[in-house]
Amino acid sequence: MKITLRVWRQKNAEDPGHMQTIEVPDVSSHMSFLEMLDVVNERLALDGEDPIAFDSDCREGICGMCGVVINGIPHGRADSPVQTTTCQLHMRSFVDGAVIDVEPFRSEAFPIIKDLAVDRSALDRVIESGGYISVNTGSAPEANSTPVPKAHADHAFESATCIGCGACVAACPNGSAMLFTSAKITHLGLLPQGQPERDSRVLNMVAQHDAEGFGGCTNIGECTAVCPKGIPFDNISRLNHDLLGALVRGED
């Protein structure tokens, strides 16, 4: 198949950036989207041009390192039947002759590094502010001494599958990372091990979320629509519930 790429080029954080049009006449429908970019990059290099910088690592949809906006949608999906990461999107999801726009994840909290690569370390700092259970190594009690109801464990697992790719932020008109933050609040808040720090966790993580420049959640739902792992939107209600409870208890 033949496609036309219009791809965002930006030398560094200071460069204003622009769209570059590249014709790709010989795309195989079996290629993944990133393999198509690999082929384009090989040609750019041989033509003496700078290849397109983009992030990816595992290329099996689990590490969360890849992610670009394709035709306005984070991770692109196109007519793919399942929600997916960019690395698992295949060219068969596009029609022959398609014009495809490729841009970086855009958000105030994700500064652009080069071309399609952005800095998502704000998400690490949100975890750093309390997204863990404080337990020192070697001091843990016997694992089966704390039973966890299966339904809670399964629900916690579903939220724990967040890969931290940041698509939720890129899709949100407010640039909010609330789906990401709520996934961790839900994962740990549903487990008995997470209870002692439940209040301080939500207070600290939301404070850090705001300090990083992520916007507030106004229940638009674009985040779950693009989330490659289907993190449930009701996690945000759970976060708000925990936050309210923590604020009320904190005032006592």
Added chain:
Amino acid sequence: MSTETMPDTHSSIDADDYFVLGDPIADTAAPAGPIKDRWSKRRFDAHLVNPANRRKIKIIIVGTGLAGGAAAATLGEAGYQVESFCYQDSPRRAHSIAAQGGINAAKNYKNDGDSIDRLFYDTVKGGDYRARESNVYRLAEVSANIIDQCVAQGVPFAREYGGLLDTRSFGGVQVQRTFYARGQTGQQLLIGAYQALQRQVNAGTVRMHTRHDMLELIVVDGRARGIVTRDLITGEVEAWTADVVILATGGYGNVFFLSTNAMGSNVTAGWRAHRKGAYFGNPCYTQIHPTCIPVSGDYQSKLTLMSESLRNDGRIWVPKSGEDKRDPRDIPEEDRDYYLERRYPAFGNLVPRDIASRAAKYVCDEGRGVGPGGLGVYLDFADAINRLGRKAVEAKYGNLFDMYAQITGENPYETPMRIYPAVHYTMGGLWVDYDLQSSIPGLFVGGEANFSDHGANRLGASALMQGLADGYFVLPATVPDYLAEHKLAPVPLDHPDVLEAVQSVKDRIDLLLSIQGHRTVDSFHKELGHIMWEYCGMERTESGLKKAIAEIRRLKAEFWSDVLVTGKGLELNQALERANRVADFIELGELMCIDALERRESAGGHFRGESQTEDGEALRHDDEYAYVAAWEWGGDGGRPILHKEDLVYEYVEMKQRSYK
């Protein structure tokens, strides 16, 4: 080929041409005495560092996967100053995250006769008797603590309705000792370690350096004292010094270009340390996983693993005739060859990974492979769907079927899946002693980056176990002993050895950028991968390996005269990142072939065509090759030096494996 062609004593012909025989390894630092007391004894004998002194001690840890992330979190929590490095944009991206199946532990929760001794025995046997008994016993011993630790951190393992932990069984064992979190166990364990790490970052004990590539080891007075990194965003080359250096940088399967490893997984940290004096152990041991989605074209960047669990219900077959190009659904039963069920009636489709992989290769070599290029076999669920119903199959394997459909565009519920073996894990790595210390004092190596615990083959669900055992329990006990034993003066950043290491990195980068040849970095990497897969892949022969070594030497010369690296040094430059790594992969590839050439036996992930039984199974030669091959760098243009560490089996009897 008959085994009679095997020389009965170790031939010196290869040695003259390819390597030099050095002194045997005299000491592995393993404590003596009963095996079940060795780790306790080692810990009791270890010198301790007073908590007030720990904050004055600096530890560098490279890699943030299960081993590196867990070690950084644990040593940080103990009060040391930890400097943690990874090449990804976040420590949470380390490739441990992609492991699917589970983690073994000798908890005996199912009351089915499991014990530390049994896990120890299964692992030694699974490794085809090429692992160290003391290390494997320790691994089995700390396995139960790993589960406790992870549960306390909130890792959402699968649970039974009573709220207790669930387990399942995995290939090659008869008990249910594998703990899991659906098909994403590696992800959940890594996130647990990452959260523990971020907690220490918050506490100020760990400083995290993301998007940093380690490009050189700093050795001062014979001890590892720091590293040189390139900041992947700015391109700045910097030196970092410390009292001790830990490498936990994963495996080197990307030497084959196509593998199940992440795109950035590389050998550079280990290889640079090797060039500075660290021995490389058993480089030829590569595990090939039988159930991957086949290659679809030249543009392919990586291979995707389908879980081994599919072989529980899927039946593997190819057409009896290579001429049979019918739609698989139209091929009647009598024209199909269920070759695993035919050759291995006792284990059928569930034979171990090395056996299943080689069997697939053979039927494809015969011209009976299916799919593009004839490199694939069918994994057919039609019988299972008839027997269990589509709903039951969906419930068991639905996410894997969806993944397959997404990648191939085929519906596996209607037509058989196609699978082919792919490079998955490397059991070789930097040689370490019982304390996980390399042959350079002060350089410790954990997880897949070391050679230590799996022998010639790795059982399923044991990679995660080793990574976390090393990171949470072993290194935090052995590294402080080294620190307490050696009072080290600080190394200033203007020390001549530091300046020399930084300059060598800058020179290498300048050289790579100045060649401005005609071939891209990836074209060299792909060519190296083809050579390695063809001659050092599922089956190796003497003539093939010699040919590969000649080809790699030619490729190396061509790389350094004709590689094209675009862009500049002081910027984000992904071509330069890859060039640095591919240059090291080329040198490693040569050593892997030399190691494979020298080992004239078949053991686990190393199958020498000249060493097989009459019916085509792997044949070990315990009298000659029951040793670890620890290779010393012989200098540029020189021959590597082979040091042998004899493997002594006191507790497990060495037997030929059979799955008939």
